[in-house]
Amino acid sequence: MKKEEFLQGIRDGIPICLGYFSVSMAFGLTSVLSGLPIWATVLISLTNLTSAGQFAGVNLLLVHGNMIELALTTLIINIRYFLMSLSVSQKVESKMTLKERFAVSFGITDEIxxxxxxxxxxxxxxxxxxxxxxxVIGWTGGTLTGAVATSIMPEVLSSAMGIALYGMFIAIIIPPAREHKNVLFAVMLAILFSLAFAYVPGLKKCSGGWSIIIITLIVSAVAAALFPVEEEEEK
Amino acid sequence: MKTEYLLMGILVMAGMTYLIRVTPMVLFRKKINHKWVKSFLYYVPYVVLSAMTFPAIFSSTGSKLSASFGCVAAMILAYFKRSLLTVALGAAITAFLVQLAGF
Structure with missing residues (x-):
């Protein structure tokens, strides 16, 4: 362990830590209010260290989705980490051991x-x-803080909190959709498909988890074919 | 909610997420430069969250009306790039106030 390198990592990680704290507080708050026990909410943040993936996972857990749905949804939402991890693998020092590679892999998030x-x-x-x-400290600590905060919240406020998780999703979708027409297209097409799966008689039979997977594969594929993304847009 | 079910679910989520992260790190060395694949991955998060939010958001509170108001509040706050926490709480407080007013 090189102390200077470690401390530099800590310094670079502090802004991410602060950003994660508020996001995960919202996650902890909404998950517990939606019916998930506090221990499970905190354990999910500690072991998953991802935003969209675990939000979707909690959504599925709450409606008692089966394990295959859960695994596939997680796979599809988090598959982007595959590419990031691939890039990181080319930037790590060549003498990094296999054991260290196993450990570093755990922490590949968008921001890290x-x-x-x-x-x-x-x-x-x-x-x-x-x-x-x-x-990791910010993400887990924020989740715990949000989860515990629910117990001091008045009962009447809790009934309206079910919408908070969706509010958070909207906060992720809208800003890029506002700036990039291609993202707006993908969002609108996804909503259109989602409405179809919710209301069209034949499609209604498809369970929530599977319809999300089907929509994701089709809409992302179509959007990628129609509007290939330039490098600078990816951030 | 059963503890075994939750533990199993969390294990599946964590295991799958880790598998995705660890596979390229230990197995692959070559960089992917396929434009369509990169574009596909770029769109995935937005598509997933959009499909999950609509139309489910409208049945997330005590009434359709309060949920609709909450949804509009969230969209306005998000349009002006407020933080995730602000948007989430803004939607909830709006829905709460509409319910409090008796709708």
């Missing part, structure tokens, strides 16, 4: 990926340990 890619030097395991540690 982005910060590590900005670093000029090759990535050492010490640096990555520091960079990952702070966001």
């Amino acid at each position: 990926f982005a910060v590590s890619m900005q670093r000029k030097e090759n990535l050492t395991s010490s640096y990555m340990a520091g960079l990952i540690l702070m966001p």
